[in-house]
Amino acid sequence: MTLKNFYLKCTNLKALKLQKRYLKDYLNSLRKYGEVFGPVKKGDKFIYDRLDDLDRLDLSMLRTIVPAKKFLIPPRFNTFSFDDKGYYAELENIQPCVIFGVHPCEIHGIMILDKLFTERLPDIYYTERRRKTAILGLSCVPDDKCFAKSTNTHFVEAGFDLAFNDLGANEDEYLVWVGSSLGDDLIRLRLDLFDENIKKSDLDKYIKWRNWRDAQYKLEIDMTGMPDIMELSYDLPIWQELGERCLSCGACSMVCPTCPCYNIIDRMNPAVFQGFRERYWDSCMFKEFALVAGGHNFRESRASRVRLWYTHKLKAFITEFGRPACVGCGRCIDTCVVDINVKTVANALRGAEKSSKIEVK
Amino acid sequence: MSENYYLPEPMRIVRRYDLIKDVRFFQVRALAMERALAMQYLPGQFMMISIPGVGEAPFSISSSPSRPGLLEFGIRRTGVLTNELFKLKENAVIGVRGPYGNGFPIAKIEKHDVVIVVGGLGAVPLRSLLLYILDNRDRYGQVTFMYGGRKPDEMLFLREFLELRERDDLNCLLAVERDPDGKWPGEIGLVTSLFKKLKKIDAENTYALVCGPPVMYKFVINELLKLNIPKHQILMTLERRMKCGIGKCGHCAIGSIYTCLDGPVFSYWDVIHMKDLI
Numbered sequence: 223m224t225l226k227n228f229y230l231k232c233t234n235l236k237a238l239k240l241q242k243r244y245l246k247d248y249l250n251s252l253r254k255y256g257e258v259f260g261p262v263k264k265g266d267k268f269i270y271d272r273l274d275d276l277d278r279l280d281l282s283m284l285r286t287i288v289p290a291k292k293f294l295i296p297p298r299f300n301t302f303s304f305d306d307k308g309y310y311a312e313l314e315n316i317q318p319c320v321i322f323g324v325h326p327c328e329i330h331g332i333m334i335l336d337k338l339f340t341e342r343l344p345d346i347y348y349t350e351r352r353r354k355t356a357i358l359g360l361s362c363v364p365d366d367k368c369f370a371k372s373t374n375t376h377f378v379e380a381g382f383d384l385a386f387n388d389l390g391a392n393e394d395e396y397l398v399w400v401g402s403s404l405g406d407d408l409i410r411l412r413l414d415l416f417d418e419n420i421k422k423s424d425l426d427k428y429i430k431w432r433n434w435r436d437a438q439y440k441l442e443i444d445m446t447g448m449p450d451i452m453e454l455s456y457d458l459p460i461w462q463e464l465g466e467r468c469l470s471c472g473a474c475s476m477v478c479p480t481c482p483c484y485n486i487i488d489r490m491n492p493a494v495f496q497g498f499r500e501r502y503w504d505s506c507m508f509k510e511f512a513l514v515a516g517g518h519n520f521r522e523s524r525a526s527r528v529r530l531w532y533t534h535k536l537k538a539f540i541t542e543f544g545r546p547a548c549v550g551c552g553r554c555i556d557t558c559v560v561d562i563n564v565k566t567v568a569n570a571l572r573g574a575e576k577s578s579k580i581e582v583k
Numbered sequence: 584m585s586e587n588y589y590l591p592e593p594m595r596i597v598r599r600y601d602l603i604k605d606v607r608f609f610q611v612r613a614l615a616m617e618r619a620l621a622m623q624y625l626p627g628q629f630m631m632i633s634i635p636g637v638g639e640a641p642f643s644i645s646s647s648p649s650r651p652g653l654l655e656f657g658i659r660r661t662g663v664l665t666n667e668l669f670k671l672k673e674n675a676v677i678g679v680r681g682p683y684g685n686g687f688p689i690a691k692i693e694k695h696d697v698v699i700v701v702g703g704l705g706a707v708p709l710r711s712l713l714l715y716i717l718d719n720r721d722r723y724g725q726v727t728f729m730y731g732g733r734k735p736d737e738m739l740f741l742r743e744f745l746e747l748r749e750r751d752d753l754n755c756l757l758a759v760e761r762d763p764d765g766k767w768p769g770e771i772g773l774v775t776s777l778f779k780k781l782k783k784i785d786a787e788n789t790y791a792l793v794c795g796p797p798v799m800y801k802f803v804i805n806e807l808l809k810l811n812i813p814k815h816q817i818l819m820t821l822e823r824r825m826k827c828g829i830g831k832c833g834h835c836a837i838g839s840i841y842t843c844l845d846g847p848v849f850s851y852w853d854v855i856h857m858k859d860l861i
Binding site: 301302304308309311313339342343344345346347349456482483484485486487488490495497499511512513514515516518526530534538539541542 | 585586587588589590591593633635636637638639640659661662664665678797822823824826827829830831832833834835836838839840844858859
């Protein structure tokens with residue numbers, strides 16, 4: 223093959239087809255790159271887990287308890303170890319891996335984390351994991367808690383290495399998008415399984431599926447104008463009411479694909495001078511979140527903490543990046559036991575906005 | 584591979600002594616001379632200081648970059664980490680990383696009159712700016728330093744500031760609320776009482792810099808506004824819980840900004856414009 227033909231061939235690999243019956247074979251071949259993870263059933267919910275046995279893969283998963291952010295920011299890990307001679311960064315144990323079954327909303331969540339962790343003073347523990355983690359997306363059909371269409375995160379054009387589109391139960395093939403140089407490499411591990419011949423009929427099928435799928439969103443949340451509404455709502459009693467209801471359990475932060483906060487603590491081996499600096503997930507819902515030495519707490523009241531969470535999702539992120547830090551995955555709706563979530567808060571704020579006593583001069 | 588901002592640099596405590604009860608002065612130096620001299624920072628920036636196995640926290644830099652080689656801090660004993668820091672002696676090695684934060688806009692302040700107003704521990708970060716201005720004196724207009732404390736034995740860097748009163752290119756005003764021994768050479772009263780000794784300033788071309796205990800801000804800012812200093816030229820440096828210093832851990836988030844990246848220096852306009860700042 224001439225060099226020119228080789229490159230032409232590369233650019234051709236933007237969209238391909240894969241027979242659904244080859245999926246497990248293909249995932250199996252990806253072990254050459256790294257460990258393969260995907261959705262498996264746990265009780266009546268789902269988690270992303272190691273797929274040593276590919277029969278555990280459960281494609282009926284709509285939403286895992288904890289999002290795929292756990293692969294890029296592990297819930298708990300050592301940043302470096304130390305002894306009496308110095309500090310030793312723990313980056314070598316970051317291994318290549320493949321995450322299959324990541325839905326479009328979650329890929330958007332990862333792109334939001336990318337903004338936070340790879341721009342302005344990049345976080346090396348994130349960038350190293352991100353570089354080595356292959357994200358394999360999978361299309362989905364929403365339930366009554368999904369509102370990704372409202373957040374415009376129901377499709378992906380970037381942020382993934384490969385994206386599998388399931389165009390319906392009656393279809394035999396996935397339409398696969400190649401989203402990165404690494405994705406291209408991963409296709410080439412088993413190019414024989416893929417069909418590069420995309421026809422007009424495939425496009426028609428795709429458009430038909432898109433239209434059908436978009437019509438399945440039952441939940442819509444109006445996110446327009448949220449920065450103004452949040453600003454005007456700052457002193458409204460709604461935050462007090464939400465604060466009284468909130469249990470400060472932090473579950474919303476744990477399950478949110480875009481919550482990035484963490485705490486740092488030193489752990490010591492009591493026998494010798496040896497230890498490590500550990501980083502673990504934190505939540506701005508926890509009482510100590512803004513406590514400083516000397517005892518002053520900048521976010522003493524639960525109301526102020528709930529308001530911070532929603533200010534960050536629905537206002538601050540729009541100011542900074544032009545879009546909310548909510549991707550419509552529905553996890554907060556699924557998780558919060560006292561029904562404080564983006565749906566109830568955004569709706570209450572819109573209601574509050576109409577009936578508020580604020581006079582806009 | 585990009586830089587690992589989380590890894591501290593080992594630095595040696597070269598000198599330490601008590602400024603007042605429970606506030607100790609620390610002079611710290613990178614182990615290698617070249618590193619120590621290459622350390623660059625701005626007045627108003629902070630460093631993350633840690634003791635392995637104990638923890639890490641942000642501390643304002645009190646030295647001036649115009650006097651390179653040593654980093655200086657004024658640290659109050661108030662928690663687990665500072666308690667351990669107070670146990671360390673000269674030559675002990677601690678972890679230091681940074682500098683972080685925006686710092687004071689030293690270039691913008693040039694050619695302006697400068698009014699520095701501090702109370703209590705606020706003298707620590709503003710000493711950095713004051714020394715920087717004095718070391719580059721010809722770039723700045725009229726300079727006033729006002730510092731108020733409760734009692735003479737609660738004034739930080741007292742000898743240093745008393746000596747500065749001798750300079751004729753600085754209006755150095757010191758006040759204490761109470762003087763039990765009757766030997767205080769400065770004013771008696773709150774820091775705001777010093778405003779009557781302020782020489783006439785060109786308000787439009789003045790920067791005011793404020794740092795002190797929370798109760799102080801309201802009264803001091805009131806005085807500064809009465810002088811017609813523009814809101815965006817009244818600057819203050821704020822405190823927050825911080826775990827990373829690089830805008831990632833979220834603890835210092837206020838709306839869309841991170842105190843560690845976009846602050847800790849904010850203007851009075853920022854404060855009234857962005858809720859939750861103070």
